[in-house]
Amino acid sequence: MHPAPHPIAVRYNPVVPGLITAMGALTLIGGITLMSGIVGAGAIGFLLSGLISLLIGILQFTKPYCVYEPATGTLRLIDLFGYKDKIHGAPAGEHLYFNGRNLIRVTPQGAHLPVKTWTGHTEDLTRLFAALPYYPA
Secondary structure (H helix, E strand, O other), rough: OOOOOOOOEEEEEHHHHHHHHHHHHHHHHHHHHHHOOOOOOHHHHHHHHHHHHHHHHHHHOOOOEEEEOOOEEEEEEEEOOOOOOOEEEEEOOOEEEEEEOOEEEOOOOOEEEEEEEOOOOHHHHHHHHHHHHOOOO
């Protein structure tokens, strides 16, 4: 009996969470600066948006963008806050394939829809594409 292939995790491209974290830090610093100045209470929005942006950036650094399980043909797009992952592939009655440019899912109705992968790490996406069937566009 052969062991089941390991799931393929695709991390976020480090540029995306880096930008979000940096912008969150700048917004937080701006909010702190406004809080110490004349504006005072008007800086609460800057503080909250800076904290939320920092949280999202940190979660993107720690959680994968998606996980593909070759044994079941399931692609899970991970929700950052853990509320609800998007599931594509066999459990949703869909087929996944790579057409040379995009990851495509074929719905039960026959529609060919691309899956967004632009935020994924390039090396991890290459491993994912290699595990999928290839049908040229």
